[in-house]
Amino acid sequence: MRLFVALDLPADVRETLALMRGSMPGVQWVPAENHHITLRFIGEITDRHRLEEIDLTLSRLAWQPFEISLAQADIREGLTADSLMIGVERTRQLDALQSQVESALRRAGCPPAKRRFQPAITLGHFFPNQRADAIKWVQRHNLFRSKPISVEHVTLFESMRSQGEHVYVPREEYAWQPDMPLIPEEE
Template sequence: MPRLFTAIEIPHDVGLGLSMLRGGLSGARWIDPENYHVTLRFVGDVDDATAREIMFTLGQVRRPSFDLMLDGLDQFGGHKPRAVFAAVKSSPALMELHAEQERLMQRIGLGAEGRNYKPHVTLARLRDASSRQVADYLATRGPYRSQTFRVPRFVLFSSRDSVGGGPYLVEAAYPLL
């Protein structure tokens, strides 16, 4: 089974707005708009039996749909930037959905996620971009904010073992109430 993760899909119109932020940063490998998403829980490479158990377990999630908004651009990596992203505005519903999935994955025997959860949409992965170049890029894009959008479901994505950025395949979709 390929590498798995759960995520929230980005609506087409929000993705179109994000795609307008592409360009103007050397060393950036821009993510294709159809691959924009907000990761909920990275699972990783698992065998087929574990993948089936994950799919079944995620089907037990019963949460209401909610609204999200992207608010601001930033970068991961500090003095050695490795990605540019759009931040997700604080959302209790999103954090609860993430926490529930974390508990479920641990319950079926997967290890805890090692990093603090910072919801975001990756726009570009960086190679050899200086912190000054990234700061200039972020400064020229001004304060980005998307329209509010409804989250009607989350999905289980698979990806092939690569450098990242897609293509991603929806293995299962789970409606929110």
């Protein structure tokens, strides 16, 4: 199983982001149902015991609900293709939740994250020779801002290939638990 932990998006936010699709030719657009904010990519897990450890440690996450907003379009350069992105405004609460997820997964035996946390939503992929068009796309959508989105759960997703496309299947949802004491942040 190829797994990652993310914030799932409400349907209305996905619909709003989907309206940006098709506004640049030649882009491989990400299906709206796959829009999410990755907190931590885990990778391939084949050991059932490790999967149970991941589930247990994620079930112990504790945080107070908070809000985030999506804002600004951007480009992220990749090795073979670049991506059109919508940014996520960084908050202390978002960074603390991501840090807690990272610590929990390390306790479950996962290796440290390979990339620094950069919250964003990937809308589509394009070839580097399309950067001039991508810059125009960013300029058209750079003032985008979503309504506040409440963060009350994190989701463990499995990434599967289906007919050549990635399909992200939610495997487990971990909701904030008001009766559970907050776990102090580890340093």
